[in-house]
Amino acid sequence: MSESIQDIINKCLKGDRASQEKLYREYAGKMWVVCRRYARDTEQAKDILQEGFVVIFEKIHQFKGKGSFEGWMRRIFINLALAEYRKKKLFFFDSNELPLQHDELDDEVFEDDDIQLTGAELLELIASLPTQYRMVFNLYAIEEMSHKEIANMLGISEGTSKSNLFRAREWLRKKIAEKSQFKYRSKERTLKM
Amino acid sequence: MSKQEQGRSIDKLFREGLADYSEQAPEYLWEKIEGRLTQKRRDKFFRFYTSLAASLALIISMSIGYYLGFYQSKHTTSLNLKQNEQSMPLEKEQTETKNYKESAQYYLSTISKGNTSKSYSDSSTKDADHNKNLKAHEQITASQAKIGINNTSMALSVMGGKEGFCTALASNGIRVSKIDGNDEERQSVRFFDRFYIAFSAAPIYSYRVVDGVQAYTLDNIEKPAVTFSTGLQAIFGKQRFEWAVGMYFTQMAIRIDNVMVQQAPKSIYFASYSKSSEKYSSLLNSSGNIVPSSSSIVISNSEAVMAYQYPDREFTPNGVEKYDKVSLGVDFSSDSPGAIFSTYLTQRFNYLEIPLNFQYNIVQRRFILGIQAGLNSNFLLSNVTYASIDGKQTKIGKTENIKRFNIASNLGLSMAIPLSSNVSFLIEPRFRYYLLSINKGLSVETHPYSYGIYTGIRLRY
Structure with missing residues (x-):
């Protein structure tokens, strides 16, 4: 035994x-x-x-x-x-300097019903995130910490933590879409040609 | 589905998907961990035994000091007395005792006036005048004159039998400095008979010994550096032996060739950010990982070094992966990629050293030649890495995981050339070797060493 x-x-x-x-x-x-x-x-x-x-x-x-x-x-x-x-807080960029592109996200509908990703694939996706996004996403989504706790731990503001989480999700969603293993559909955008 | 719900579903997907997920950890990692744990245990034992040895050395030194300064003086006095008693003919005893009393009283009066030195010659003369016809007594007074306070002690003990008081007086350091005659007798009452203060400085040649599988490659990219060391020592001497304690400021350094340093523009947008990008921001060498002090500086090895570290990839001569040009976050084709310098780095580690050295003089006349050996306790004061940019040494970062404390061994020669009765010119070739590895947590063991010829001045007090 x-x-x-x-x-x-x-x-x-x-x-x-x-x-x-x-x-x-x-x-x-x-x-x-x-x-x-x-x-x-x-x-x-x-x-x-x-x-x-x-x-x-x-x-x-x-x-x-x-x-x-x-x-x-x-x-x-x-x-x-x-x-x-x-x-080694190197090369992360302050997301406050970068305009958030909400309209891109508005055009995408994400349905997780049929998503079948292996642990290895999920890990690979997280590892591909830019450093600060990865930190915030791990702490919020997986360790289930609050933005306040994350902000304290990483030395950033709560707002930065929220926007990093938002961007991390956006990043992951795009990467998942590239893998084409889930339902992903984009609304037809009316673009002026 | 709202944006919030979408976000939560992504979170849930990862949280649940990775909750119990495990992968095979890299091979050989346990061996490394085991090595670290064994090393830590060894370090712990080393620290314990070093402290024990230092404590024992201190106790032994104090015991020798006590023996020479207190015990021996007491017994020397008693022995002399017995010898003198034996050598004196019985019929003369009465006269001798009287004369002792006279000389002892004279000594006491002169000591109380603070004129002890003078008392010896005076008392010797007086004794001689009073006892010309007594050969034995002449011998005794001569002996008294030579051994300083012991004479007084003996005289007192003869006079009043207060030997305890006499020895206490002797052990409390009352001692006559100007005594001619037999030095050996004088030395027997102190654990040192001469004292010096020495100041010396030297340019030193600093490098390291690397033990590990990467030693060969590291030897190819790292070079020695010339730095400096300076400080003071207090030296105690007795017969041919000298021991010294001091305080030195010493800089150890390693030079790393074939390095690219880039001042990256601050407005970097990581359009093609990838996980491989960050590895170029710091540089690993034998003493640890060199990390830039600013996020706008990139340090990388040259092609040869990168190719060794990542044998499965291709690199350009400046160490950037060929298929991943923008991995640094910098578009090299743009107008402002930031300045790139092909240069070398110098890691400088500044230590405060507390040396404890022992010296044996092979030649001890006017010119002194001795062999030195000892241990240094080294405390890290600062740790800075410089890059040579446009011929200037520019501070760019520091090395991580450098131990704050280390112990080094010293080995060397000491030559003292007299300039005057109290001043000597010192020439001291000295080699030092760090007994503990400079880094913690690396797979390689790195022991810095240095050698140089110290020159300086030694003053005798």
């Missing part, structure tokens, strides 16, 4: 290397996806995953058993990814 997670954690608390490896094998796959979602590329995701597990094994005594262990781990990876983002 395989060991319970709690048993593995208890052994990790004593610094048992074999148990640390078991814990890693158990969660590496899921946490890798978390890192990929936030990182700018796979190299950075590897760095975050590596750093994250080192932090987890060093700070595992701080896990008091409140909430799930997986949630606690996930939080560490997200915090590390955000720290990396804050350090």
Whole structure:
């Protein structure tokens, strides 16, 4: 019979290397996806995953058993990814400088009934988002944080967070449309030729 | 469907689709994590044993100091007394005791006047006058004159039997500085017999040793740099041994060739933003990731380096992927792509060093030649990377993950050429090697080292 997670954690608390490896094998796959979602590329995701597990094994005594262990781990990876983002806050453009093109979105109707995208495809789509859009979308849509919390974490205004989310969704919608695996129809625009 | 609902449905699609999704994590990552954990454990042990060794060294030094300064002086006094007692003929004992009392009283009176130095010659003369006919007593007074306060101690102990008081007096550092004669006896009461302050400075040649699979490639793009080091040392000497503690400011540096630096226009619009774009904004080398201080600066390796890091891709000579020209966010065909410089970088790490050095003098006449060895505690003060642009060193960023504390070993020679009775000119070729890797979290181990010839002045007090 395989060991319970709690048993593995208890052994990790004593610094048992074999148990640390078991814990890693158990969660590496899921946490890798978390890192990929936030990182700018796979190299950075590897760095975050590596750093994250080192932090987890060093700070595992701080896990008091409140909430799930997986949630606690996930939080560490997200915090590390955000720290990396804050350090390398390069080349993001302030969306306030860019006019939002609402009319483009108005012309599109998105229906999710028949969308069948695999986890790998969804991950690839998120990873393709520009950095700040990716951060905001991950925190809002997947971690279910409020704009106020996101604004505090990223050092931006709530308005910027909202507009980044809006743009991220727009971006994703277009990418999904390109994949042509869902119903996507555009209203006929009356363009002046 | 309203816009809000559409947004929520997108969110839901991703949230639910990725909720339990997992992928195979990259291979060999566990080995890296395990390596990091082992290294951290080693560092922890190293810190523990270093602290232990430092504490032991301190305790041993203090014990030696105590032994030489207190214990030995006490026993030297008693021993001398016994010897003197034995050497004196019994029939003369009464006269001797009287003379001791006289000389001791004289010493006490001169000490209380703060004229201790003078007292020796005076007292010696006085003793000589009073005891010309007593050979044994002459020997004793001569000995008293040589060993300073011990004479007084002995005289006091003979006079009043207050040996405890005498030794306390001796251990409290009352000591006569101008004493001619037998130095060895004088040295026996202090753990050092000479003290210097030295100031020295040197241009140093700084580089690093890299241990890891990428060492060969890194050796091809990185070069040594010339920097400087300067500081002060307090030096304590006894016989042929010297030990020194000080404070130095030392800059370690690494030069990186074949680098492209670009001042990108601020109004960049990432028309074809892709995830590959950001990797050009920073540059990885043996000591860590160099990150620009401004988001408008791009640093990249040349084609050769990029080709090594990403062997499956093609690059132009300035390190940009051929099929992804706009990946930097800059349209190179436009009129204002921003200035691009093909240059080199210099990573400069400024350290405050606290050296603890030990020296053994092979030659100790007027000219001194000694071998030095010791340890430095290094505290990182700043970490700046410069690019050479238009011949000027321009600050462009810093290296990430540099350890704030390090320990270095020192090895060198020390030559002191006397300029006057108290001033010497110093020439000290010195090599230092960082015992801990400069970075944390990289797969390569990087140990900076430097060598240089320090020159300076040493003042004797």
